[in-house]
Amino acid sequence: MIEKVRKLLNGEYENRLMPFFWQHGEDEATLREYMKVIRESGCRAVCVESRPHPDFCGEKWWADMDVILDEARRRGMKVWILDDSHFPTGYANGALKNAPDELHRQSICTSRVPLCGDDERTEIDVHSMFPPAFCPNQLEQYILSAMLADAPRFADDRILALTAVCRESKEQIFLTVPEPGEKLVWEKRDGDWTLFITGLSRNFGPHREYINMLDEKSCRLLIDAVYEPHWEHYREDFGRTIAGFFSDEPELGNGHIFDNEGRLGGEQDLPFSSAMTEELSARLGADWANLMYLLWDNESDAQETARVRYAYMDAVTKLVREAFSRQLGGWCREHGVQYIGHIIEDCNAHARTGVSLGHYFRGLDGQDMAGIDDIGGQVLPQGEDAPLTGTMGLPRDGEFYHYMLGSLAASAAAIEPGKHGNAMCEIFGNYGWAEGVQLEKYLADHFMVCAVSIILCPTHLIRRRFRILTVRRIFMRTDIIPSIAISAR
Structure with missing residues (x-):
């Protein structure tokens, strides 16, 4: 010493x-x-x-x-x-x-469509609803336009899954994603349903480069x-x-x-990459994409929501x-x-x-x-x-x-x-x-x-x-x- x-x-x-x-x-x-x-x-x-x-x-x-x-x-x-x-x-x-598009950041995000009332034939142009709009916060209202002035625009946005969830019974229905230019046609059942349109986009956020x-x-x-x-x-x-x-x-x-405070369950896009497909499939099974809505939905089964969010993180x-x-x-x-x-x-x-x-x-x-x-x-x-x-x-x-x-x-x-x-x-x-x-x-x-x-x-x-x-x-x-x-x- x-x-x-x-x-x-x-x-x-x-x-x-x-x-x-x-x-x-x-x-x-x-x-x-x-x-x-x-x-x-x-x-x-x-x-x-x-x-x-x-x-x-x-x-x-x-x-x-x-x-x-x-x-x-x-x-x-x-x-x-x-x-x-x-x-x-x-x-x-x-x-x-100067890098290929696939090397840029990618987000997974969702749009929601409430569907309430009696059973009826529903037609929805889901492709026009994705990606969801990015709503700038108070700070971003002043600086986002300047930050994105020279930002690239990517053309590979795509819908991964359409999941209909009944608010009363918590039932899930996995719907087939229509081809671009076509509408989703669904014979909706009675009750209050929410349609989650989940997909991938590179056109989110201020740091796209x-x-x-x-x-x-x-x-x-x-x-x-x-x-x-x-x-x-x-x-x-x-x-x-x-x-x-x-x-x-x-x-x-x-x-x-x-x-x-960007916690899961909030209104935000979330990070993604091509490697996530294999990782989530191994953790959640082949229908993993239809379960991704639980990253945002706070009204579904708490145990299932926790399982999906844990697997994602x-x-x-x-x-x-x-x-x-x-x-x-x-x-x-x-x-x-x-x-x-x-x-x-x-x-x-x-x-x-x-x-x-x-x-x-x-x-x-x-x-x-x-x-x-x-x-x-x-x-x-x-x-x-x-x-x-x-x-x-x-x-x-x-x-x-x-x-x-x-x-x-x-x-x-x-x-x-x-x-x-x-x-x-x-x-x-x-x-x-x-x-x-x-x-x-x-x-x-x-x-x-x-x-x-x-x-x-x-x-x-x-x-x-x-x-x-x-x-x-x-x-x-x-x-x-x-x-x-x-x-x-």
Whole structure:
């Protein structure tokens, strides 16, 4: 113990802090000065933030990376690379623009037609009712048109199943889907029925030029567009100066923008891919498509609804694990580097589709560290109970942030052998300039106690020429992890 304390006081400790180094295409002198200041502050690594750069994976990018890596080699620093040109990870640096339609995101969705009264011959043009209209929320009303201005339009929408459900008896009738241009003809029975028109569409949501997290070939586009070019340019640095790649908040991308409450049973499209057909058939049988309406219907048999929703989420999250997380992580380890990052966890979003990946542990399974994110006032002193709203007036679950967020990372680090006990937290961002040293120390201490051992912080802390001071230490297993505070020089 005394020897460890001596080493810490002499600056002989493993690096536990790496700032995001935002890139805007600065000149060489500026890049070298920033690397110098970052190293003098005590940081021995940076995560190169690629998204503001005007020429990611272009000539200017490689020129800037040459400078950053040269400084890192001279100063004994490690470099991590954020792995995309747009937020969130999954844009694949625009690779989807020229990719085949089948590699783009796909949704399963449903339209409903109420059919009430006496038995009668019913004729319905079901093809005109699918896909259902996308109803923008308040935020999307202002930004969706701009986001979709250049979005592709896909022509492979199709109906999978027509399921008629009697509200009184809960009886299901599986109807034959008519050919395009023809109408459904059905001799409806007495009672109140609902016809569910369930099918597939690629024309939903704001991120139509993002990879499909359920499709291995689609996810491979990110590797080919970002990871492979870095290997071609800097293979000698992989595993030496280049430590690895960082994915920021990859998402399934269905539903509404920034909607953390996208639960099954709500009015939203849901993620799908060709691989889901086999997965759902194995879990639910040959008539799986006719049962998909239960992903939205909240009035049918609760046990059957739970069975179908469980099968769907199990299939989705296992495909995410294989197609995205393990594929990227496997590529990194084959090339001598590590793969890290985090998903959106806000208010348990990590267990849902939409802005996250549906399953915290499966979503990060292929990564070499457990990862979480604490930004925008999520964790606050005595913030377990209040305020009830956070950023942009959205609901804030103080108990989740205070008690569960750090435990997610600690749990993944402990139970997954490939993570070797390492947990990472992106921290301090979006708290505003009112965030001071005392709050930063509180946040660092809070997550260190939760067993988070590596911290990523915004570059503006370094820009203001802050330096790292070791203020106290805690004992965890056989390691001493320094708690840190940031103070102005």
